[in-house]
Amino acid sequence: MPLDLKVSMDTSAMSQALAQLTDAELPGAIAHGLNRVAGMAKRAVQSRMEEVFDNPKPWTKNAFFVRTATPQDQTAWVATRDFAPGGTAAYDYLRPEIFGGPRPMKKSEKALRPIVGDQYWVPGRGAPLDAYGNIQRGEIVRILSRMSLMQDPLQNMTDRTARRLSRKGQNARGQRSEYFIAREKGNGRPLGIYKLIGPGTVAPILVFVRQPSYRAVLPVEQIVQDTVDQNAAAMIGKAVRYALRKRLE
Structure with missing residues (x-):
């Protein structure tokens, strides 16, 4: 089963910034902010891989991707690739590193x-x-x-x-x-x-x-959530400024 981590933000704490936008601008700005913070979360996972793995392959580092939000569907996801033509999907061998246990x-x-x-x-x-x-x-x-x-x-x-x-x-x-x-x-x-x-x-x-067993060294869910918590407000602020600039174009 693939791993899909929903990236969501409580926009009520950012109401002052969002109040600058019209109803038509608001969905796009929120989607833009969600996608920026989801991208940061994916890069944070890749950065942790470089810390805990010895020279990870590009294939391994690219096990995660962002499924982007849109103005119509304001949900972004950090998800795993579960398909590998002719080989093993990176998530299949990363699972013990994420959750711990035997591979x-x-x-x-x-x-x-x-x-x-x-x-x-x-x-x-x-x-x-x-x-x-x-x-x-x-x-x-x-x-x-x-x-x-x-x-x-x-x-x-x-x-x-x-x-x-x-x-x-x-x-x-x-x-x-x-x-x-x-x-x-x-x-x-x-x-x-x-x-x-x-x-x-x-x-x-x-x-x-014997069947190798691993300690969880890549807590992806925690990494993603921490990144969202630490950067959501800043990303929404940038999204609002982006929308305001677009208004003037």
Whole structure:
């Protein structure tokens, strides 16, 4: 479910400023003020992200947008984007950071279920990371392809590729590719996905962990409400001045 936070203001405390406007000007001025303070609230959420997250992706920072008010509908919202073509909506993975608690499974974790069960992973020391500290998407795709777990079977590794890796000595011992599941001695519990990176040398790419749980560090509702409370009067004042200038044009 998306998160929609209504931005509303008690205009009775601003009656003196609003009294300068005509009945025709009033709805537009209020909508203008609401949209300005909603924009401030969205930017306050983004600013908090920069404080609590280590180099957040633009995709993450843009998880929130303003659904604007109009003279006919004097309600503005700070809302979350709940659609992500071909990926995961930022709000889906931000939810534990907003409310606290365990995070849901990533798509890659669900894809790995047939061979490792309900395992959650974190990047291992051998994982290639992007500029934001996340494992490179191409590495995840390669793992799923090598292990024949891609949703589209045509994207899985072919026997021809497996033979080529074998000829070059690039497949881990007893495996079709350079990737393999490391297991705990005795009980066989999956420990992670490892990769052959050189003769006799392997490195952990994905390390399996218990379901991660988070402390709420991004209280979006409180951030939005505090921004509204602190800036509503000033934004309505600016909206009134804007309407008065428009009257003279």
